[in-house]
């Protein structure tokens with residue numbers, strides 16, 4: 744049976760309104776158009792499906808007012824970056 748393309752897990756985007764000064768940088772740097780600006784000039788998640796989890800908005804925000812929880816695609820990556828992964832890396836360095 745032919746396997747279909749794996750659906751990407753959406754990232755989780757949090758915008759902290761108290762810290763946000765509505766500069767619009769996050770939306771301007773978002774390469775996919777997942778973020779937008781509402782009529783009050785505040786950033787909004789316009790289309791979460793478009794978000795690739797690249798983290799550019801989080802990196803560029805001067806006020807740490809937006810955070811992105813990156814989706815974990817591959818279990819192997821999780822294992823490798825966990826405690827077992829660290830141990831394996833240390834063992835390899837002996």
Ligand code: SF4
Pocket residue numbers: 754756772773774775776777778793794795796797798799800801811
């Ligand atoms: S993580 Fe990347 S794609 Fe997602 S909203 Fe931020 S800049 Fe846009």
Ligand code: SF4
Pocket residue numbers: 758762763764765766767768769770785786803804805806807808809
């Ligand atoms: S870059 Fe930061 S401060 Fe500027 S609009 Fe986006 S979340 Fe708000």
